[in-house]
Amino acid sequence: MAGPHPIDYAGASPRVRAVFDDIRHTRAVQDVNNFWKHLANDPALLERTWASVKQVMAAGALSPLVKEIIYVAVSVTNGCPYCIASHSAAARKAGMTDEMFGELMAVIGMANETNRLAYGYRVPIDAAFER
Amino acid sequence: MAGPHPIDYAGASPRVRAVFDDIRHTRAVQDVNNFWKHLANDPALLERTWASVKQVMAAGALSPLVKEIIYVAVSVTNGCPYCIASHSAAARKAGMTDEMFGELMAVIGMANETNRLAYGYRVPIDAAFER
Amino acid sequence: MAGPHPIDYAGASPRVRAVFDDIRHTRAVQDVNNFWKHLANDPALLERTWASVKQVMAAGALSPLVKEIIYVAVSVTNGCPYCIASHSAAARKAGMTDEMFGELMAVIGMANETNRLAYGYRVPIDAAFER
Amino acid sequence: MAGPHPIDYAGASPRVRAVFDDIRHTRAVQDVNNFWKHLANDPALLERTWASVKQVMAAGALSPLVKEIIYVAVSVTNGCPYCIASHSAAARKAGMTDEMFGELMAVIGMANETNRLAYGYRVPIDAAFER
Amino acid sequence: MAGPHPIDYAGASPRVRAVFDDIRHTRAVQDVNNFWKHLANDPALLERTWASVKQVMAAGALSPLVKEIIYVAVSVTNGCPYCIASHSAAARKAGMTDEMFGELMAVIGMANETNRLAYGYRVPIDAAFER
Amino acid sequence: MAGPHPIDYAGASPRVRAVFDDIRHTRAVQDVNNFWKHLANDPALLERTWASVKQVMAAGALSPLVKEIIYVAVSVTNGCPYCIASHSAAARKAGMTDEMFGELMAVIGMANETNRLAYGYRVPIDAAFER
Numbered sequence: 001m002a003g004p005h006p007i008d009y010a011g012a013s014p015r016v017r018a019v020f021d022d023i024r025h026t027r028a029v030q031d032v033n034n035f036w037k038h039l040a041n042d043p044a045l046l047e048r049t050w051a052s053v054k055q056v057m058a059a060g061a062l063s064p065l066v067k068e069i070i071y072v073a074v075s076v077t078n079g080c081p082y083c084i085a086s087h088s089a090a091a092r093k094a095g096m097t098d099e100m101f102g103e104l105m106a107v108i109g110m111a112n113e114t115n116r117l118a119y120g121y122r123v124p125i126d127a128a129f130e131r
Numbered sequence: 132m133a134g135p136h137p138i139d140y141a142g143a144s145p146r147v148r149a150v151f152d153d154i155r156h157t158r159a160v161q162d163v164n165n166f167w168k169h170l171a172n173d174p175a176l177l178e179r180t181w182a183s184v185k186q187v188m189a190a191g192a193l194s195p196l197v198k199e200i201i202y203v204a205v206s207v208t209n210g211c212p213y214c215i216a217s218h219s220a221a222a223r224k225a226g227m228t229d230e231m232f233g234e235l236m237a238v239i240g241m242a243n244e245t246n247r248l249a250y251g252y253r254v255p256i257d258a259a260f261e262r
Numbered sequence: 263m264a265g266p267h268p269i270d271y272a273g274a275s276p277r278v279r280a281v282f283d284d285i286r287h288t289r290a291v292q293d294v295n296n297f298w299k300h301l302a303n304d305p306a307l308l309e310r311t312w313a314s315v316k317q318v319m320a321a322g323a324l325s326p327l328v329k330e331i332i333y334v335a336v337s338v339t340n341g342c343p344y345c346i347a348s349h350s351a352a353a354r355k356a357g358m359t360d361e362m363f364g365e366l367m368a369v370i371g372m373a374n375e376t377n378r379l380a381y382g383y384r385v386p387i388d389a390a391f392e393r
Numbered sequence: 394m395a396g397p398h399p400i401d402y403a404g405a406s407p408r409v410r411a412v413f414d415d416i417r418h419t420r421a422v423q424d425v426n427n428f429w430k431h432l433a434n435d436p437a438l439l440e441r442t443w444a445s446v447k448q449v450m451a452a453g454a455l456s457p458l459v460k461e462i463i464y465v466a467v468s469v470t471n472g473c474p475y476c477i478a479s480h481s482a483a484a485r486k487a488g489m490t491d492e493m494f495g496e497l498m499a500v501i502g503m504a505n506e507t508n509r510l511a512y513g514y515r516v517p518i519d520a521a522f523e524r
Numbered sequence: 525m526a527g528p529h530p531i532d533y534a535g536a537s538p539r540v541r542a543v544f545d546d547i548r549h550t551r552a553v554q555d556v557n558n559f560w561k562h563l564a565n566d567p568a569l570l571e572r573t574w575a576s577v578k579q580v581m582a583a584g585a586l587s588p589l590v591k592e593i594i595y596v597a598v599s600v601t602n603g604c605p606y607c608i609a610s611h612s613a614a615a616r617k618a619g620m621t622d623e624m625f626g627e628l629m630a631v632i633g634m635a636n637e638t639n640r641l642a643y644g645y646r647v648p649i650d651a652a653f654e655r
Numbered sequence: 656m657a658g659p660h661p662i663d664y665a666g667a668s669p670r671v672r673a674v675f676d677d678i679r680h681t682r683a684v685q686d687v688n689n690f691w692k693h694l695a696n697d698p699a700l701l702e703r704t705w706a707s708v709k710q711v712m713a714a715g716a717l718s719p720l721v722k723e724i725i726y727v728a729v730s731v732t733n734g735c736p737y738c739i740a741s742h743s744a745a746a747r748k749a750g751m752t753d754e755m756f757g758e759l760m761a762v763i764g765m766a767n768e769t770n771r772l773a774y775g776y777r778v779p780i781d782a783a784f785e786r
Contacts, residue, residue: 004252004360035245038252042364048448049245049371052441056237061230066197067238073204074242076644079735080341082249083242084643085260098659099192102697105644106187107198109704111205111214113637114166114180118213119608120600120629121135121169129216135622173626179707180633186703207382210473211603215381229397233435236382240442244375250346251338251367266514266753297507300514304757310576311507311764317572318499323492328459329500335466336504342734344511345504347522361454368449369460373467373476376428376442380475383397383431391478469775472604477774491528495566498775502573506768512739513731513760528776559769562776573769580761585754590721591762597728598766606773607766609784623716630711631722635729635738638690638704642737645659645693653740 006037016040019050026054033086065094069104076108137168147171150181157185164217196225200235207239268299278302281312288316295348327356331366338370399430409433412443419447426479458487462497469501530561540564543574550578557610589618593628600632661692671695674705681709688741720749724759731763 009020009031020040023032039046057067068091075083088101096104117123140151140162151171154163170177188198199222206214219232227235248254271282271293282302285294301308319329330353337345350363358366379385402413402424413433416425432439450460461484468476481494489497510516533544533555544564547556563570581591592615599607612625620628641647664675664686675695678687694701712722723746730738743756751759772778 004363006254034254034257035249035252038254039248041252041360042368044448045248045364045368048445049248052241052445053245055437055441056234056241060234061228062200062234062238066200067234069193069197069201070204070235070238071242072644073201074208074239075246076640077205077208078243078246078341079639079643079733080246080249081643081646082254082256083246084646085256087242088644089260097192098696101659102700103187103191103193103198104201105641106697106700107193107201108205108644109637109640110183110187111202111218112209112640113633114184115206115209115211115214115603116600116633116636117170117176117180117629118166118211119603119605120596120612120632121166121172122605122608123137123165123169123213125213125216126165129220135625172622173630175710176626176630179710183703183707186699203382207378209603210377210381210471212381212384215384219382229434232397233438236379237435237438239382240375240379243378244371246341247338247371247374248367250341250343251334251350251370253343253346266756268516296516296519297511297514300516301510303514303753304761306579307510307757307761310579311510314503314572314576315507317568318496318503322496323490324462324496324500328462329496331455331459331463332466332497332500333504335463336470336501337508339467339470340505340508340734342508342511344516344518345508347518349504351522359454365449365453365455365460366463369455369463370467372445372449373464373480374471376446377468377471377473377476379432379438379442380428380473383428383434385399385427385431385475387475387478388427391482465775469771472602472770472774474774474777477777481775491565494528495569498772499566499569501775502768502771505771506764508734509731509764509767510760512734512736513727513743513763515736515739530778558778558781559773559776562778563772565776569772573772576765577769580758580765584758585752586724586758586762590724591758593717593721593725594728594759594762595766597725598732598763599770601729601732602767602770604770604773606778606780607770609780611766613784621716627711627715627717627722628725631717631725632729634707634711635726635742636733638708639730639733639735639738641694641700641704642690642735645690645696647661647689647693647737649737649740650689653744 004038004041006034007040008037012040013043015043016046019043019046022054023050035082035086063094065091065096068094069096069100072104073108073111076105077112135169135172137165138171139168143171144174146174147177150174150177153185154181166213166217194225196222196227199225200227200231203235204239204242207236208243266300266303268296269302270299274302275305277305278308281305281308284316285312297344297348325356327353327358330356331358331362334366335370335373338367339374397431397434399427400433401430405433406436408436409439412436412439415447416443428475428479456487458484458489461487462489462493465497466501469498470505528562528565530558531564532561536564537567539567540570543567543570546578547574559606559610587618589615589620592618593620593624596628597632597635600629601636659693659696661689662695663692667695668698670698671701674698674701677709678705690737690741718749720746720751723749724751724755727759728763728766731760732767 020032068087071087072091075087151163199218202218203222206218282294301311330349333349334353337349413425461480464480465484468480544556592611595611596615599611675687723742726742727746730742
């Protein structure tokens, strides 16, 4: 009653199964995460989100590891427990070591601190950084 | 009246000048940014913040470029104009290309979107990601 | 010890009971939600918050359904689990269908994404939108 | 130097022009907003974002007016000046009256307030709202 | 065209003037701030917001200075330029010294940093702090 | 697998124990909180964070009570459950009464509301508050 329930592969429509299959194939996993099972309630959202994630997170000028690190930085800044848990795991799978994790946390913490110092001191943008 | 004014090198105390000198030397720049000139109103804060930034942003398991990219990801998520301007410039100085910038923005945007989908669908953390 | 405990109707003062009674009557419910039972620790806050909610959420130029949808949009953007749960339920009670819920989530996600693209690309406000 | 510059129609590649043309046609406007001119620096991002916006913001179970109202609610909660300006204008174009705007602001403000009361009082989710 | 314009005393309705008069009297100022002139577009919102601000910000168990300090802490965390400017000024008027301002900024920065460390390390709440 | 585990005193290195001992001594507690046990995975972060917290939270122009109140204001605005729980407890230990807690929550809620009204009405900063 309080919201859509997750949709498992067994109970999924062919349209949803096609996305699940592509996720499983692309990521070489047995089953998709809870995130996708919930989005499956809206097949158009599921398709669009997966298509974007697949395109955006693929190796490019930035490596998949750096992209997962960025994902963690955003998720920690927003305080999203699900996203922190799933993307920290994805970052480790992509090669993040304990030492990298520690440095990532330190930079995220520092940036969140200095963002507020810049706000609070009402620091004007340096001419060199102006458009 | 509305807040502390920036303190230039010429008007700075020896304690503040020592920090300014270290920033200029470490970064090989002529002058420090407005951020430091404002923090100079509180010498203890200036010293502590610079000491932390110097330690945290140095090359380690993550490169200075990746660290600046993380800083941009946090600043864009928070919507801090000063921090976006200064750390985008720092990231470019550390080697960020136009292509990397584009991918960085795409991942930040995507992560901010899926963070909200995870919240809104109230997705429970997968057993595999539990502590 | 870690914070105020909820106050049930049975243990409430006449001043608190008067608010609880008005909530029950206005919403045609048997009991008030945990939110109100916690606010009851501060009768002035309880009275002021309920008076505002009652006035703000009543039908006006916007319908109660649209108002609950706005509430969900804010709560999901902030990532407030209690508020997402309670206002998603309230929105459904006011007529939100599964299809509407899906579209609501899609717009919230998209807006959170493009907000960050606007920040990150430092897009200046178009003259047409200036004050 | 501080970031990508906007790309006007005259200086755009055929790939970018195709998106600009579709925006102009779909929205029946002479020129695209600054937002799109900045995203044009990354044609893949431009295409993907426009395709999503076009699909997500189209009339469905929720009207275009309600969708723009949701967009404003997110943008105001995040404090994104560009997004507030552009989507307030879009909402007005879609039929938002002054009275609706006033009620929208009131609900956004109230929701941001009660979100924090729910956090601060650490209100547990009612059994009725649990999954 | 992009939003409601401020309403000055001269052009205000009797209902709005009554609120403006009470603000001027309570705060012993010649004119009200831009904030109130904008809210005047929605007299009900103006009345409700002023009544709440007057009640909430009055001396109580916490002094007006501490209350303004809290207001600044929230506004800096959210990054609201208008609110930072106006409430920093109000805090100074209520007695905030330069030294207090410096310490306030330091605590705000530190709290925003450690909030993210608690998120990122997924620190479970100590039994002693549980409800 | 999903993240670093807490490090107890018994299993800690001499470097980590030194920090734990200083926390226990400074705060006159038997054991350190979970927060420190998790940060102990990165001794440099642990040392730096504790040194900063010790310096920033000490009595100065603002009392320890006011500093804990500011910490709660930031944590509630960000919606950080761990930080709200631990710093509400710390504030109570420093002297926060039930009445102060109620007023703190009321100001936090109000500030989060009016921050959004200032954003949404796009209120320009008064000349008196300009730099």
